[in-house]
Amino acid sequence: MKKRFQWMMLAWLLAFLLLPGCGQENAxxxxxxxxxxxxxxxxxxxxxxxxxxxxxxxxGRFVQVENPRRVAAVMGSFAQTWQLAGGQLIAATxxxxxxxxxxxxxxxxNLGAMKSPDTEQLLALEVDFVILSxxxxxxxxxxxxxxxxGIPAAYFDVETFEDYLDMLKICTDITGRADLYEQNGTAxxxxxxxxxxxxxxxxxxxxxxxxxxSTGAKAKGSDSMTxxxxxxxxxxxxxxxxxxxxxxxxxxxxxxxxPDFIFVTTMGASSEKAMQALAEGxxxxxxxxxLTAVKEGRYILLPKELFHNKPNHRWGESYEILADYLYAxxxx
Numbered sequence: 001m002k003k004r005f006q007w008m009m010l011a012w013l014l015a016f017l018l019l020p021g022c023g024q025e026n027a028x029x030x031x032x033x034x035x036x037x038x039x040x041x042x043x044x045x046x047x048x049x050x051x052x053x054x055x056x057x058x059x060g061r062f063v064q065v066e067n068p069r070r071v072a073a074v075m076g077s078f079a080q081t082w083q084l085a086g087g088q089l090i091a092a093t094x095x096x097x098x099x100x101x102x103x104x105x106x107x108x109x110n111l112g113a114m115k116s117p118d119t120e121q122l123l124a125l126e127v128d129f130v131i132l133s134x135x136x137x138x139x140x141x142x143x144x145x146x147x148x149x150g151i152p153a154a155y156f157d158v159e160t161f162e163d164y165l166d167m168l169k170i171c172t173d174i175t176g177r178a179d180l181y182e183q184n185g186t187a188x189x190x191x192x193x194x195x196x197x198x199x200x201x202x203x204x205x206x207x208x209x210x211x212x213x214s215t216g217a218k219a220k221g222s223d224s225m226t227x228x229x230x231x232x233x234x235x236x237x238x239x240x241x242x243x244x245x246x247x248x249x250x251x252x253x254x255x256x257x258x259p260d261f262i263f264v265t266t267m268g269a270s271s272e273k274a275m276q277a278l279a280e281g282x283x284x285x286x287x288x289x290x291l292t293a294v295k296e297g298r299y300i301l302l303p304k305e306l307f308h309n310k311p312n313h314r315w316g317e318s319y320e321i322l323a324d325y326l327y328a329x330x331x332x
Contacts (some may be wrong), residue, residue, distance in 0.1 A: 053173045058134035058157035059143070065152055065174050068129035072109075074117050074139060077310035078131045078156065079104065081164070084184045084313055085171035091125055093117055101305050119145055127151055129174075133158075160228045161192060161315045184313040191316025192232075195323040199234035205260040205326055207235045208293075210249070211308065212266050214273040217281060219245040226265065226307045226318075233322055235261075251285045261326065262293040263300050265307040275301070300325055 052066040072091040073079035079089055079096035083104075091109035109125055111117040115138040122130065130146060130153040132139040139155065146153045156167045165185050172181040207230055209220050219239040222231040230237060238257040239245040245253055266274035282288060293299050305311070306318045 053170070055154075055170050055173075057154045059140070059155045061143075061155070063152065063154045065129055065154070068152070068174065070125060070127050071129045071131070072111060072122060072125070072127045073131045074111065075114055075131070075133050075136070077158065077312060078133065078167075080310075080312050081158075081167055082131060082171055084180060085168060086175040086177035086180050087171060091121065091127060099309075101309070117142070122151065123149060129153070131156065135159075158310055159223075159225050161188070164310065164312060164315060165189065188313055188316040192319045195316070195319035196232055196234075198323045198327045202234065202327055204234050204236050206238055206257065207261045207263060208238050208245075208254060208257070208259040210262065210264040210278070212264055212274040212278045213268045214270060214277055217249055217264075217274075217278050218247075219249055221246055225310070226263070226302070226322075229319055229322055230263070233319065233326055235326065249282050251282060251287055254282075254291065255287055258292050260293060261298045261300065262291070263302055263307075263322075263325075265302040266304050267308045271304060298325075 052064050054062070054064045057063050068087075070090045071082060071087055073082055073089055073096060074093050076093070076096040076099045079092045080099070080102045082089060083102065089104060089108055091111050092104055093111045093114040095114045097104055097108065097110055109121060111121055115136060119142065128151070130151055132142065132153060132155050134140065134155040134157040143153075143155075154170070156163075158164050158167055168185045169181055172178055172185075209224070209227055209230060210217050211220050211224070220227050221239040221243075222228055222237050227237055227239075238254075238259050241257070242253055244250060264275075264278065268274055288294060291299075302321070306314060306321065311318045
């Protein structure tokens with residue numbers, strides 16, 4: 001009986017390893033922990049532009065994709081990343097179709113709201129690859145549906161430029177467009193490196209970063225997209241120093257810290273309503289005008305498309321804008 005069991009296990013393992021394409025990758029993954037939480041293409045193994053591409057996504061799932069032709073993106077920034085990798089989309093969610101910073105073909109099917117995509121359309125369109133976010137609970141809930149329907153899918157988690165670069169590498173591996181990885185990835189990295197160089201040998205400025213919306217505003221720490229950029233540029237984020245600011249914008253704490261710079265960006269459909277809410281909220285406090293950053297013109301509104309939405313191939317521009325604000329006087 002024991003010998004028979006051993007033969008059965010050997011047969012199962014051989015069948016697993018002989019799955020079409022990515023056999024070596026399957027063998028490597030077989031020895032890895034099932035608790036993997038990050039994704040990355042396997043750089044140690046050859047990944048030709050033609051044939052299957054294998055990687056582990058942001059949910060720790062093994063994904064194998066080969067030459068997809070009917071691709072859907074369930075988030076605007078991911079739709080753009082796929083385009084930047086040389087891919088075409090058959091379907092996308094409403095936020096992608098309404099995005100002004102890039103255009104999708106008129107024939108692109110509308111999957112509806114980003115948090116409630118039309119799954120019936122995904123089936124009807126015979127989609128052969130879906131790109132989703134690991135940070136959107138509604139997307140994660142689609143995992144079982146996609147697997148049961150036999151629709152290949154990959155989940156990504158993009159918060160920093162390095163995350164974007166990882167995703168772009170996977171997408172250009174799939175499309176076979178290494179040239180676009182250079183153009184929209186490594187070339188952008190060079191711009192970021194030059195911007196960061198401006199912060200070298202400078203005193204670290206203190207900053208407060210605020211994300212405003214129509215019903216209020218919150219401070220964001222270095223674990224946010226723009227917060228990470230400010231950290232890379234040598235800033236000290238006062239929200240990192242006092243976690244209570246992440247829960248509520250405390251005027252008393254802001255006065256006590258008196259940051260050198262206050263940056264704000266907006267989210268939601270209306271930037272005007274977001275700024276109005278900010279004006280009627282914390283800015284209405286008489287002490288606001290006495291803050292050093294406000295008095296000296298270092299209270300700065302950052303464009304939403306570069307500091308709330310994922311800037312993708314414009315990430316270098318985002319870093320440059322911040323570096324110019326932070327270190328222009330020192331450079332002069």
